[in-house]
Amino acid sequence: MTDNERPAGELTLRTLAMPGDANAAGDIFGGWVMAQMDLASGIRAAERAHGRVVTAAVKEMAFQLPVKIGDTLCVYTDIVAVGRTSITLSVESWAQRYLTPHMEKVTGATFVMVALDGDGKPKPVPAEE
Numbered sequence: 001m002t003d004n005e006r007p008a009g010e011l012t013l014r015t016l017a018m019p020g021d022a023n024a025a026g027d028i029f030g031g032w033v034m035a036q037m038d039l040a041s042g043i044r045a046a047e048r049a050h051g052r053v054v055t056a057a058v059k060e061m062a063f064q065l066p067v068k069i070g071d072t073l074c075v076y077t078d079i080v081a082v083g084r085t086s087i088t089l090s091v092e093s094w095a096q097r098y099l100t101p102h103m104e105k106v107t108g109a110t111f112v113m114v115a116l117d118g119d120g121k122p123k124p125v126p127a128e129e
Contacts (some may be wrong), residue, residue: 005105007094009078013040017071019093028067033107034058037091040075045087045113048079049125053113056086061109070098073106080110085122087113 013036021032040057045053063105067073074094092108117123 007074007092007103007105008009008094009076009090010044011074012044012077013075015073016071017067017073019046021027028069028071028073028074030063030092030107031062033067033073033093034061034109037061037075037093037107037111040077040113041089041091041111041113044077044079044089045111045115047077048082049113049115051123052118054116055111056114057110057112059110059112061107065095065104065106065109067093067095067106068098072096074103078093079092082125082128083116084124087115087125089113096108113126 017028021028022089060092074096076092080090089111091111094103095106096103115123115125
């Protein structure tokens with residue numbers, strides 16, 4: 001991480017990249033990284049919606065660097081828009097390299113989450129407290 005490059009948003013999830021999440025070269029599967037980003041988006045959006053949310057869309061994700069076995073994946077989220085039933089988040093994944101404080105941005109994407117009621121139908125996102 002350079003001096004002027006910092007994660008954007010709130011640290012929402014940290015997890016360790018394990019051998020079972022990797023290919024034969026030791027690179028972590030992109031789908032695993034995306035799943036962690038989806039979990040973080042769900043956590044942050046559910047807190048904002050005060051209830052159940054589901055992923056409606058993920059917009060353009062490009063991987064800049066690989067995550068390696070032993071790295072700590074840090075997922076940052078920022079709520080950028082709240083619609084009637086949707087919450088849009090900017091999500092960044094950063095790898096804290098194994099046994100070092102060094103962090104590098106791995107990927108980022110926009111996630112759109114939709115709030116649901118008890119019957120699984122879209123419901124309005126409550127006003128912010």
